[in-house]
Amino acid sequence: MIGFIRVFYYCHLQQRFFIRLRPDNILLSGGIGFSMALVILRHKIVYSLIGVALVLLAHAIVPKRQQTLIVFIGTFTYLMIVRFIHMILDVDEVLSHTNVVQLIITLRVIGLTFEISDSENPKKDENKRYLTDIPDTLHKLAYFYHFCGLFTGPYYTYQMLLDAQNPILKTWDPKNEVLSRIYRLLWSVPLFILINYYCPLDTIRSDDVWNVSFLTRLVYAALIFMVFKTRVYSAWAIAESICVVLGIGIYPSASKPRIIVGPTDIKEYERLKNTEIVNVDSEAIVNLDIPMVEFSNGFRDGMKSWNRSVQTWLAIYVHSRVKFMRVEMTMLVSALWHGVYAGYFMSFGVVAMCAKLEDVIYRLVPVNPETNQRPAWFRYLYIHTIRCRGFEMLATGFLLKNGADVHRFWCSIYYWLPLLTIPFYIYDLLYPAPKRDKIKTK
Numbered sequence: 131m132i133g134f135i136r137v138f139y140y141c142h143l144q145q146r147f148f149i150r151l152r153p154d155n156i157l158l159s160g161g162i163g164f165s166m167a168l169v170i171l172r173h174k175i176v177y178s179l180i181g182v183a184l185v186l187l188a189h190a191i192v193p194k195r196q197q198t199l200i201v202f203i204g205t206f207t208y209l210m211i212v213r214f215i216h217m218i219l220d221v222d223e224v225l226s227h228t229n230v231v232q233l234i235i236t237l238r239v240i241g242l243t244f245e246i247s248d249s250e251n252p253k254k255d256e257n258k259r260y261l262t263d264i265p266d267t268l269h270k271l272a273y274f275y276h277f278c279g280l281f282t283g284p285y286y287t288y289q290m291l292l293d294a295q296n297p298i299l300k301t302w303d304p305k306n307e308v309l310s311r312i313y314r315l316l317w318s319v320p321l322f323i324l325i326n327y328y329c330p331l332d333t334i335r336s337d338d339v340w341n342v343s344f345l346t347r348l349v350y351a352a353l354i355f356m357v358f359k360t361r362v363y364s365a366w367a368i369a370e371s372i373c374v375v376l377g378i379g380i381y382p383s384a385s386k387p388r389i390i391v392g393p394t395d396i397k398e399y400e401r402l403k404n405t406e407i408v409n410v411d412s413e414a415i416v417n418l419d420i421p422m423v424e425f426s427n428g429f430r431d432g433m434k435s436w437n438r439s440v441q442t443w444l445a446i447y448v449h450s451r452v453k454f455m456r457v458e459m460t461m462l463v464s465a466l467w468h469g470v471y472a473g474y475f476m477s478f479g480v481v482a483m484c485a486k487l488e489d490v491i492y493r494l495v496p497v498n499p500e501t502n503q504r505p506a507w508f509r510y511l512y513i514h515t516i517r518c519r520g521f522e523m524l525a526t527g528f529l530l531k532n533g534a535d536v537h538r539f540w541c542s543i544y545y546w547l548p549l550l551t552i553p554f555y556i557y558d559l560l561y562p563a564p565k566r567d568k569i570k571t572k
Contacts, residue, residue, distance in 0.1 A: 154295055155376065160272025163280045167231055170281075174228045178235050181208050182274050185239040186267060194250060201243040202447070205236055206466060213470050230281055233467060237285045237443055238274050244447055245288055257394060261289055278378060282369040284417035284439035286378055287390055298406055299377035307374045307412050311367040318367070322360035329353040334526060335535050339542045347542050348519060355525040359423070362437075366417045379415025387414040389438045390446075415439075427509060428492075428517055429484045440464075458482045472533030476540075477524045483551035484520060486558040493563055520547050 152158055167175050185201055192200050212232060216223040224232065242265070249260040265273065265288060273288050333339075334350050342350075373379055382402040385393030392414050393399035402408050422435035434441055449460045465478040495508050503509070523543065527536045540548075 156269055156276070156291055156295070157272045159276050159278065159376070160269075160274075163275040163277030164271075166277055167275060167280065171228050171231065174222070174224070175231075177212050177224060177228060178231055178274075181205065181212075181232070181235065182239065182271065184208060185243070186270065189243070189246075189270075194247065198244050198247045202240050205240055206463075209233075209236055210466070210470070227281060229469070234280055234283060234285070235274050236467065237440070240447060241285070241443060242270065242273060242288050257396060259289060259392060259396060262292055278373045278376060279369055282365050283437070284366065284369060284373070284415060285390060285443055286373065286415060286439065287392070290378055290390065290392055290414060293392060293403075294377035294380070296377070296403060298404060299380055301406070302377065302380065302410065304375050304377075304380075307380075308371045311371045311374075314367045315364055318360045318363040322357060322364060325353055325360070326357045329357065331357075331529055334539045334542075335530065337538070339539055344543065347539075348522070351519075351522040351526050351539075351543070354529065355522040358525055358529055363418065363420065370412070370415055370417060373415045374412050379412050380410050381414055383409045383411045383413075387411065388442075389414055389416060390442045425513075426517075427513060428488050429481070429520065430488060432517065432521060433481065440467075457485050468528075469531070471531035473527040473529070473531040473536040476533070476536055477527035480524060480527075480548050480551065483548065483555045484524075487516070487551045487554040489563065490554045490558050516547075516550070523547050 167178070171178075184204065188197060188201050188204065209232065212224050213229075215221060245261050246264060248258075249264065252258075252260050273291060276291065279285065329350060331354055334347070334354065339347055339350070370379075379387075381387040381393050382399060382405075384395065384402060385399035386395045387393050417437060417439050419435035419438065422431055426432040426435060444460050444464055448463050449456050452459045461478040461482040465474045468474045468478075491512070492504075495504050497504055523540070524547070526539055530536045530539060
């Protein structure tokens, strides 16, 4: 494993020499990403090319005021067409790498459209950043196919890509940031291999689940969720490292950067961005908050800590812009983006209900003003029953995908989470908390 780390870091150094040190590496990185997609996807790259061409056409001919809505609806409509076209025409189903590239490009084309629109219609907000340079068609294409995160994520904005061209970052040493992620592989990879060997997903995919006790089924769910988490921990450790080497998401710590938003203290960022000796961090590209994923106090905090770039994308471009049933609409868009499997809609649908359950429970068990926490007995009980076991059940729906398989396993654990959330969901609809009295979930 140590040898692997050394080889991997050497590859990073090569990448740093050939790409990172270029004054403007956006076009070069886009060309590399497109070449990778062409080699891996071959003729299936046409799916993403058609979608990108339609977005560029919309940028050219659709009135500015309607562009964001048209691109958002049109891109998701095209995504649905791509997923179902194999049922109409004699073509292969879009799966694996082709599907992942389609998902990442969907985020990028919609995100860039909003970035351009917001920059052309700026609001009087000192804490909001706008594009410092509107991209031409060639730079748009380079961003859409930029190799960093093209096959895995994380998502980053075009402005973050522009910020990464800062000459100061060309001489910054990413060693510590990279190694902190690579060291994660020392425990995440062995755990993934070990648990996946003894408890593969097929363990809960057949009627054999009825031959074991209810407690054993819960243990299966917990182990399979651990397999999923360690796989993602490993993949994103590598993906984030590549972004960090190119300077994507690297900002002065004093500018208080946030995931995909970048610096939130704009004045401090402008003061420090050209200063060589300054503390920087990669918070804007950190896609996972592992301690919060594992030990957060509730569903909302846990969800926000998982795939943070996509969660923030959903928050900025969906949740903050819809006017009704915000949580439900956000989870619907999330499910549509991930895929059209029944398991996705079942899991994301229950997530919305879990959020309501948590809101109601937190209103019934308020925070102690002296300790600023809820009672210890409640936190222990809630975290280790509803919160942890709930995430494990939802993960099985997400991983099994097929509706029949999800239904079989959820039946074996008596659909306990959806049934538990229903009365709380109804209660929240009948007796919603006043907006000014909304209880913080942290």
